[in-house]
Amino acid sequence: MTARVLDGKATAAQIKSELTTRVAALRERGVVPGLGTVLVGDDPGSRSYVAGKHRDCAEVGIESIRVDLPGTATQEEILAAVDRLNADPACTGYIVQLPLPAGVDTNAVLERIDPDKDADGLHPTNLGRLVLRVREPVTSPLPCTPRGVIELLDRHGVDLHGANVVVVGRGTTVGRSIGLLLTRKDVDATVTLTHTGTRDLAGHVRGADVVVAAAGVPGIITPDMVRPGAAVLDVGVSRVVDPETGKARLRGDVADGVAEVAGWLSPNPGGVGPMTRAMLLANVVDAAEQA
Ligand SMILES: Nc1nc2c(c(=O)[nH]1)N[C@@H](CN(C=O)c1ccc(C(=O)N[C@@H](CCC(=O)O)C(=O)O)cc1)CN2
Numbered sequence: 001m002t003a004r005v006l007d008g009k010a011t012a013a014q015i016k017s018e019l020t021t022r023v024a025a026l027r028e029r030g031v032v033p034g035l036g037t038v039l040v041g042d043d044p045g046s047r048s049y050v051a052g053k054h055r056d057c058a059e060v061g062i063e064s065i066r067v068d069l070p071g072t073a074t075q076e077e078i079l080a081a082v083d084r085l086n087a088d089p090a091c092t093g094y095i096v097q098l099p100l101p102a103g104v105d106t107n108a109v110l111e112r113i114d115p116d117k118d119a120d121g122l123h124p125t126n127l128g129r130l131v132l133r134v135r136e137p138v139t140s141p142l143p144c145t146p147r148g149v150i151e152l153l154d155r156h157g158v159d160l161h162g163a164n165v166v167v168v169g170r171g172t173t174v175g176r177s178i179g180l181l182l183t184r185k186d187v188d189a190t191v192t193l194t195h196t197g198t199r200d201l202a203g204h205v206r207g208a209d210v211v212v213a214a215a216g217v218p219g220i221i222t223p224d225m226v227r228p229g230a231a232v233l234d235v236g237v238s239r240v241v242d243p244e245t246g247k248a249r250l251r252g253d254v255a256d257g258v259a260e261v262a263g264w265l266s267p268n269p270g271g272v273g274p275m276t277r278a279m280l281l282a283n284v285v286d287a288a289e290q291a
Pocket of ligand 1 (some may be wrong): 009098099144273
């Protein structure tokens with residue numbers, strides 16, 4: 001058996017086309033959505049993700065505002081950039097690209113974002129709303145990667161209702177928040193969050209109908225760990241140097257051979273990454289429509 005592909009690239013293209021129509025309708029009403037980004041330092045991965053976000057904005061008709069700070073920027077300088085975007089009426093939503101350089105208090109920066117402009121859904125107020133609203137519709141922004149995972153599965157007809165979902169990794173952008181979305185009444189999945197302190201990772205993963213691998217550990221999910229037919233989402237990305245060529249290349253959390261066991265597999269690249277970007281745009285458009 002070879003797993004069917006959870007095609008994030010094609011699905012994101014479809015979503016962007018839908019958003020283009022919605023942005024045109026907003027502009028007709030005189031509402032111009034504008035996404036801001038704050039990038040600190042010159043990490044090549046973060047640079048490329050931020051560049052991609054600005055390209056996406058241009059594609060769907062969202063204005064974009066880019067703030068780049070050097071890696072030497074102080075906590076105060078970063079907070080001042082956040083304050084400026086909070087006050088800028090042209091910026092209807094924005095993100096601070098993570099990770100921030102070592103030594104920066106990331107939580108203090110995230111907490112300084114105006115929750116009404118939080119395009120990433122990572123402000124404690126918006127995460128708190130998700131904790132409280134299990135049954136009611138959520139109108140606040142949702143964390144982009146978790147929203148992208150659920151949308152990708154939904155658009156491929158993978159049913160999460162009653163499914164056992166095992167999440168690997170407890171990072172801010174995925175692991176800590178995805179359970180809040182998956183256990184909402186309208187999704188109804190059962191979620192196990194595993195991490196570096198988990199005793200029997202393989203045992204947990206073997207019981208999963210859906211595996212969300214977001215550990216950032218290359219190849220941590222091996223074929224023997226996957227239940228035949230399970231859906232596997234490869235979210236983690238690591239840059240590893242090929243010992244033969246000396247060149248850096250991207251590696252996901254899912255090892256070779258999993259495609260022979262799984263029922264569904266998201267490629268990496270081309271799976272959850274493009275969905276993360278599309279969901280950021282969706283958060284901006286949703287907020288502009290509600291304003
Ligand atoms: N403030 C945030 N920071 C980070 C987030 C986030 O959601 N908000 N998530 C990740 C990075 N990220 C978005 O910011 C992101 C990661 C990957 C992709 C993507 O499209 N990847 C491509 C491959 C790109 C490449 O070749 O380098 C793919 O998977 O096909 C988009 C966005 C951490 N930081």
